[in-house]
Amino acid sequence: MATNRTFTMIKPDAVGNGHIGAILNDIIQGGFKIIAMKYTSLSDEIAGQFYTVHKERPFYGELVSFMSSGPIVAAILEKENAVEDFRKLIGATDPSKAEAGTIRNKYAKSIDANAIHGSDSDENAEIEGSFFFSAFERF
Ligand code: IDP
Secondary structure, rough: OOOOOEEEEEEHHHHHHOOOHHHHHHHHHOOOOEEEEEEEEOOHHHHHHOOOOOOOOOOOOHHHHHHOOOOEEEEEEOOOOOHHHHHHHHHHOOOHHOOOOOHHHHOOOOOOOOOOOOOOOOHHHHHHHHOOOOOOOOO
């Protein structure tokens, strides 16, 4: 059974382009409740740890330097069927293929700088949420 939480990051491109407010509004209007949230920056080392599952992929180095290029907003979100519904709300990885009205369609410019992260499974939502937030912050 699907759990009711997912994890997101508003990526450096969307933060730098002034889209934090609009994206949070889309998330809330999409029916998600914000359980925990922080505005922070990732070092190369921390970004590398977060994306360690992609270590063997050709874009890993590019992804790590992009994610440490400026501030991000990390958050844990709650909604029934959260992981799947949030992936629908953000749209395809490549914004040129993301459906109209999705967050990546509206705010992203390229496949690497694609505005927002959304966990791809319940298991990863839990791992990623606990990477950023301590147990009492995730209560
Ligand atoms: P997802 O974020 O939609 O789940 P993944 O395939 O898990 O997509 O890739 C993780 C992140 O790596 C993407 O959100 C994007 O920022 C970056 N990425 C994916 N494919 C490419 C690529 O071909 N070139 C550069 N960056 C990529």
